[in-house]
Amino acid sequence: MAERIEGPPTTRRRVLLRRRPEGLLADDDVEVVTEAVPELADGEALLDNEVIGIDASVRSWLGDGSGYLPPVELGEVVRCSTVGRVVASRCDRYGMGDIVTTLGGWEDSSVIRDDFFSTWVSEPDPDYDPEAFLALYGSTGCTAYIGMMEVGKVTGDDTVVVSAAAGATGSAAAQIAKIAGARVIGIAGGEEKCRWLTEEVGLDGAIDHRHDDVAQKLRELAPKRVDLFFDNVGGELLDTVLGRLALHARVVLCGHIASYLDDADQPAVGPSNYVQLIQQRATMTGFLAFDEVPRFPEIGERLRAWHTAGDIVVRTQRFEGLERGVDALNAMFTGSNIGKIVIIP
Numbered sequence: 001m002a003e004r005i006e007g008p009p010t011t012r013r014r015v016l017l018r019r020r021p022e023g024l025l026a027d028d029d030v031e032v033v034t035e036a037v038p039e040l041a042d043g044e045a046l047l048d049n050e051v052i053g054i055d056a057s058v059r060s061w062l063g064d065g066s067g068y069l070p071p072v073e074l075g076e077v078v079r080c081s082t083v084g085r086v087v088a089s090r091c092d093r094y095g096m097g098d099i100v101t102t103l104g105g106w107e108d109s110s111v112i113r114d115d116f117f118s119t120w121v122s123e124p125d126p127d128y129d130p131e132a133f134l135a136l137y138g139s140t141g142c143t144a145y146i147g148m149m150e151v152g153k154v155t156g157d158d159t160v161v162v163s164a165a166a167g168a169t170g171s172a173a174a175q176i177a178k179i180a181g182a183r184v185i186g187i188a189g190g191e192e193k194c195r196w197l198t199e200e201v202g203l204d205g206a207i208d209h210r211h212d213d214v215a216q217k218l219r220e221l222a223p224k225r226v227d228l229f230f231d232n233v234g235g236e237l238l239d240t241v242l243g244r245l246a247l248h249a250r251v252v253l254c255g256h257i258a259s260y261l262d263d264a265d266q267p268a269v270g271p272s273n274y275v276q277l278i279q280q281r282a283t284m285t286g287f288l289a290f291d292e293v294p295r296f297p298e299i300g301e302r303l304r305a306w307h308t309a310g311d312i313v314v315r316t317q318r319f320e321g322l323e324r325g326v327d328a329l330n331a332m333f334t335g336s337n338i339g340k341i342v343i344i345p
């Protein structure tokens with residue numbers, strides 16, 4: 001019997017933005033459509049998306065406020081990171097079967113261009129794990145690495161606190177600090193997350209911000225105060241940790257998810273406890289990993305080596321089917337995720 005040869009798909013399913021969400025994403029803010037795959041032009045390739053990554057920033061791109069990338073326009077595909085294989089190519093940069101990580105969309109296949117800045121490619125690799133790619137070797141892990149190692153300059157003498165520590169970026173950042181030899185305390189919502197952080201991830205302590213008195217727990221778990229705070233949350237939590245800084249502490253501002261669902265017209269509430277920066281001669285630095293995209297492949301290889309050696313645990317939470325995108329994105333804000341949220345399209 002003749003072998004069945006599969007060609008590239010002729011149709012694809014995509015999730016388009018129909019209305020700007022207010023608060024959590026509602027089912028009818030987006031629509032799943034099926035459309036013909038466009039003819040590839042010179043310089044383009046077609047990617048069969050194996051995994052779609054959900055990042056907190058996806059929600060911010062659905063509003064019409066300003067950010068480091070323009071908002072997703074109504075009628076456009078929801079933007080997010082993807083990883084997949086090249087199934088058709090009209091350019092030299094992408095060969096058939098190459099694994100490509102890019103800023104794609106909620107869609108089962110993406111057309112990518114050879115001049116797109118935020119795309120990187122690996123040769124076909126039998127050991128490739130697409131979920132680990134999205135959770136650690138790609139932009140999420142690179143954000144954690146740059147924030148913890150290069151902005152925070154973590155050392156083995158530090159007591160480090162990480163907020164949203166059971167999430168994708170936070171769990172990677174906390175483990176990178178452990179590799180550097182630091183004492184690491186994670187802040188997360190709920191008992192299950194805190195148990196995971198101490199029993200499986202190997203952190204030195206965990207604080208449940210939904211049930212614990214965070215200031216009191218910080219006094220117990222960080223008796224020598226906090227040298228480095230990697231903050232993903234902002235708001236009240238940031239203020240509380242500022243109150244426990246050590247002399248010459250560094251505060252690394254990675255994100256402020258506590259205010260991502262707020263009205264875009266209302267400016268985010270700033271820290272009221274910033275005077276602590278003066279008293280402790282501390283610094284507070286924001287960063288965007290996006291500025292370092294050309295270095296992602298090199299940093300990703302380092303993260304992959306740590307993962308392969310068993311020094312970093314990767315956990316993903318899967319949502320099957322593009323229709324689950326709404327639940328997947330909202331899980332970040334209800335805090336029901338542990339590790340990286342991925343959609344299998």
Ligand SMILES: NC(=O)c1ccc[n+]([C@@H]2O[C@H](COP(=O)([O-])OP(=O)(O)OC[C@H]3O[C@@H](n4cnc5c(N)ncnc54)[C@H](OP(=O)(O)O)[C@@H]3O)[C@@H](O)[C@H]2O)c1
Nearest residue numbers: 055056164167168169188189232254255256258288289335
């Ligand atoms: N600077 C950069 O270049 C860069 C790049 C990528 C991501 N980021 C930032 O990194 C952060 C984490 O993103 P991620 O994609 O990895 O998401 P994630 O941490 O996997 O998921 C978000 C987590 O945030 C916590 N959270 C949500 N609302 C909260 C609130 N009101 N108070 C306290 N905690 C809250 C929830 O955990 P709990 O249940 O534990 O509260 C939730 O699981 C975000 O702030 C994102 O913007 C920054």
